[in-house]
Amino acid sequence: MNTNVVLDLAKLRRRCAQCSLHQLCLPAGIGHDDLDQLDAIVRRRRPLTRSERLYRIGDPMNALYVAREGSFKTVAINSDGEEQIIGFHLPGELMGLDALGSGRHRCEAEALGPTQVCEVPIESLEEVIHAIPGLSAQILRVIGRSVARDQDHLEMLGRRQAQERIAMFLHGLSERFRVLGHPSAEFSLPMSREDIARFLGLVIETVSRGFTRLQDEGVIKVRGRQLRILDPRQLETMALGSPDAPREQVCPRSA
Amino acid sequence: MNTNVVLDLAKLRRRCAQCSLHQLCLPAGIGHDDLDQLDAIVRRRRPLTRSERLYRIGDPMNALYVAREGSFKTVAINSDGEEQIIGFHLPGELMGLDALGSGRHRCEAEALGPTQVCEVPIESLEEVIHAIPGLSAQILRVIGRSVARDQDHLEMLGRRQAQERIAMFLHGLSERFRVLGHPSAEFSLPMSREDIARFLGLVIETVSRGFTRLQDEGVIKVRGRQLRILDPRQLETMALGSPDAPREQVCPRSA
DNA sequence: CGGTCGGTTGATTGCCCTCAACCTCAGTGG
DNA sequence: CCACTGAGGTTGAGGGCAATCAACCGACCG
Numbered sequence: 001m002n003t004n005v006v007l008d009l010a011k012l013r014r015r016c017a018q019c020s021l022h023q024l025c026l027p028a029g030i031g032h033d034d035l036d037q038l039d040a041i042v043r044r045r046r047p048l049t050r051s052e053r054l055y056r057i058g059d060p061m062n063a064l065y066v067a068r069e070g071s072f073k074t075v076a077i078n079s080d081g082e083e084q085i086i087g088f089h090l091p092g093e094l095m096g097l098d099a100l101g102s103g104r105h106r107c108e109a110e111a112l113g114p115t116q117v118c119e120v121p122i123e124s125l126e127e128v129i130h131a132i133p134g135l136s137a138q139i140l141r142v143i144g145r146s147v148a149r150d151q152d153h154l155e156m157l158g159r160r161q162a163q164e165r166i167a168m169f170l171h172g173l174s175e176r177f178r179v180l181g182h183p184s185a186e187f188s189l190p191m192s193r194e195d196i197a198r199f200l201g202l203v204i205e206t207v208s209r210g211f212t213r214l215q216d217e218g219v220i221k222v223r224g225r226q227l228r229i230l231d232p233r234q235l236e237t238m239a240l241g242s243p244d245a246p247r248e249q250v251c252p253r254s255a
Numbered sequence: 256m257n258t259n260v261v262l263d264l265a266k267l268r269r270r271c272a273q274c275s276l277h278q279l280c281l282p283a284g285i286g287h288d289d290l291d292q293l294d295a296i297v298r299r300r301r302p303l304t305r306s307e308r309l310y311r312i313g314d315p316m317n318a319l320y321v322a323r324e325g326s327f328k329t330v331a332i333n334s335d336g337e338e339q340i341i342g343f344h345l346p347g348e349l350m351g352l353d354a355l356g357s358g359r360h361r362c363e364a365e366a367l368g369p370t371q372v373c374e375v376p377i378e379s380l381e382e383v384i385h386a387i388p389g390l391s392a393q394i395l396r397v398i399g400r401s402v403a404r405d406q407d408h409l410e411m412l413g414r415r416q417a418q419e420r421i422a423m424f425l426h427g428l429s430e431r432f433r434v435l436g437h438p439s440a441e442f443s444l445p446m447s448r449e450d451i452a453r454f455l456g457l458v459i460e461t462v463s464r465g466f467t468r469l470q471d472e473g474v475i476k477v478r479g480r481q482l483r484i485l486d487p488r489q490l491e492t493m494a495l496g497s498p499d500a501p502r503e504q505v506c507p508r509s510a
Numbered sequence: 511c512g513g514t515c516g517g518t519t520g521a522t523t524g525c526c527c528t529c530a531a532c533c534t535c536a537g538t539g540g
Numbered sequence: 541c542c543a544c545t546g547a548g549g550t551t552g553a554g555g556g557c558a559a560t561c562a563a564c565c566g567a568c569c570g
Binding site for chain 2: 557558559560567
């Protein structure tokens with residue numbers, strides 16, 4: 001596995017301009033010259049494998065991170081030692097914002113499988129912002145999408161029916177795969193049932209039963225972590241609430 | 256209301272340097288000269304009263320906002336028309352980040368009472384960042400604290416016991432008042448029971464019963480929106496779940 | 511006074527957590 | 541080849557806790 005060809009590919013991969021994610025990572029409007037400047041600052045870390053951590057609770061903030069391969073979970077741990085999943089991070093999605101406020105991380109970032117990660121050292125961040133015109137707007141946008149994912153999560157957790165949360169979760173995940181350019185109707189779940197449960201504020205049995213029920217209803221096909229969405233329309237309806245409402249009656253919505 | 260006195264007061268109010276919140280708004284390390292520059296850019300909006308909105312879902316992003324008086328809630332509305340409270344915003348706490356990702360707001364920002372709001376127009380934001388050295392770091396920190404509040408919210412909603420959520424909510428609110436320099440053991444809740452319920456993913460009756468139970472246990476005294484925390488230690492224990500853990504150390508805020 | 515709004519309290523239902531058994535699958539070693 | 545093992549996941553039975561439905565209370569207002 002160490003032929004020249006592989007090395008060349010590895011080298012190509014190192015370049016932001018060649019990265020399949022650079023449209024997502026820093027969407028729209030970065031020129032090639034600027035990408036070269038970025039290359040000088042973005043660091044590539046050694047690969048991580050499953051259960052290795054990018055940072056831990058209490059670590060000082062060193063950088064912002066984006067996986068270009070593989071997925072992560074961020075985990076908060078309360079004083080009981082109980083874990084709560086704060087977020088899942090697919091390739092191209094930002095990690096590390098949790099330390100922006102205090103300078104120290106509030107979460108652990110743990111790899112769900114083999115990963116490759118890029119980082120922007122925090123001390124470079126400010127100078128990058130000033131060096132590359134327009135970059136600050138891009139960075140704000142990436143931050144904004146991270147905030148938006150947190151808000152999606154809040155909306156899931158605000159639902160009081162377990163089945164709704166599960167439907168929203170699968171729908172949202174599918175959407176994120178679609179944006180990534182991956183198949184969105186059939187994919188492999190990067191995380192365990194346990195992780196899903198702790199993400200949704202449920203117990204593992206409830207998640208399992210929810211999946212089974214969606215399968216019995218013909219909405220999905222699930223076997224282990226392999227998932228196929230058979231009826232995306234129906235899933236969306238369950239996730240977003242009813243556009244045309246087989247749901248509970250509603251008095252003619254005023255306003 | 257156009258006497259000289261009023262105008263003078265209004266003028267005083269306009270200055271960031273005089274604002275009681277400027278340490279919170281843009282913590283630590285902005286010089287007086289820079290504050291003058293900020294003044295030129297920060298706009299003060301006309302006051303809003305209860306139930307008036309700063310922005311609505313779908314509105315294009317115009318600015319970032321901070322109330323210097325009064326509180327807000329941000330509300331997401333799903334297709335059933337059901338409302339979910341995404342956040343409460345006390346004076347000095349940022350609003351408007353929800354539009355950073357897409358350029359359009361995902362939430363409504365609604366005043367909970369009479370308010371005064373400052374805004375940084377988005378088109379100025381970038382130039383401000385470049386004009387004032389060090390400001391980008393400050394802005395990132397303010398954003399980070401907003402992210403941290405969202406994560407606190409996620410941790411509340413991840414708890415499966417209603418009583419735990421309620422305890423965390425009151426404890427967190429008290430902490431925020433403390434940081435603001437307000438009494439943290441006795442204050443008036445800015446929001447209704449309904450809002451609290453929709454913030455915590457519960458129904459109003461459950462919130463009401465939770466308050467009553469905390470009162471019966473001697474932890475709080477509550478009458479309408481007036482709240483007194485009688486046993487802060489106990490409340491903290493219920494909120495953080497820990498037996499006797501004396502809370503995380505406060506890291507001396509670096510730079 | 512009646513009406514509405516925000517909040518509390520009571521009685522009942524039902525969803526989801528708990529506890530427990532069982533299954534599948536991969537790895538391991540005999 | 542099989543038995544053993546442990547982790548991850550599914551399924552079942554039962555009970556507790558929060559949602560639901562409903563009545564009531566106090567405050568405010570016209």
